[in-house]
Amino acid sequence: MRITILSVGKLKEKYLKQGIAEYQKRMQRYGKLEVIEVKDEPTPDNASDLENQQIIEKEGQRLLAKISPQAYVIVLAIKGQALSSEELAQQIDHCLTYGKSEIVFVIGGSLGTSPAVNQRADLLLSFGRMTLPHQLMRLVLSEQIYRAFRIIHHEPYHK
Numbered sequence: 001m002r003i004t005i006l007s008v009g010k011l012k013e014k015y016l017k018q019g020i021a022e023y024q025k026r027m028q029r030y031g032k033l034e035v036i037e038v039k040d041e042p043t044p045d046n047a048s049d050l051e052n053q054q055i056i057e058k059e060g061q062r063l064l065a066k067i068s069p070q071a072y073v074i075v076l077a078i079k080g081q082a083l084s085s086e087e088l089a090q091q092i093d094h095c096l097t098y099g100k101s102e103i104v105f106v107i108g109g110s111l112g113t114s115p116a117v118n119q120r121a122d123l124l125l126s127f128g129r130m131t132l133p134h135q136l137m138r139l140v141l142s143e144q145i146y147r148a149f150r151i152i153h154h155e156p157y158h159k
């Protein structure tokens with residue numbers, strides 16, 4: 001199975017890059033964990049609501065252009081559905097059972113994701129009501145994807 005983390009903006013912090021690379025390495029035995037970045041738009045502090053809307057729409061179009069029609073899409077959204085790690089593993093396992101060969105996890109930019117991106121989602125997934133920086137979110141998500149595969153394969157993993 002191919003798993004993609006699709007996100008807005010370039011990852012800059014070295015420690016985050018190293019952490020994600022480690023989970024990509026660990027994931028190799030289950031499939032490919034790919035990270036795709038789309039360009040972010042500059043977000044001026046004094047932007048109007050309309051300008052902010054235009055920014056998330058532009059970023060949204062770039063995200064949607066990278067998603068294939070057959071992909072199962074999980075968009076990370078603060079107001080989405082909160083799942084346990086076991087429930088996320090079940091969702092992924094369900095995709096495996098029903099022949100989905102690709103899951104795309106989408107992480108928005110600093111203003112979030114556009115309505116069009118949210119509409120493409122098969123699942124809106126929340127990691128709780130707190131806002132996490134989108135770059136850190138990638139690392140947290142990578143770990144949870146790896147954890148999900150350990151659970152699916154009934155393999156031990158520290159609690």
Ligand SMILES: C[S@@+](CC[C@H](N)C(=O)[O-])C[C@H]1O[C@@H](n2cnc3c(N)ncnc32)[C@H](O)[C@@H]1O
Pocket residue numbers: 075076077078079106107108109110111112113125126127128129130131132133134137
């Ligand atoms: C800095 S946040 C965007 C905050 C924006 N104000 C919003 O309400 O969506 C950037 C991205 O990180 C992800 N994110 C951050 N915190 C999250 C959480 N608690 N649960 C799920 N996704 C989260 C989402 O994909 C979000 O679009």
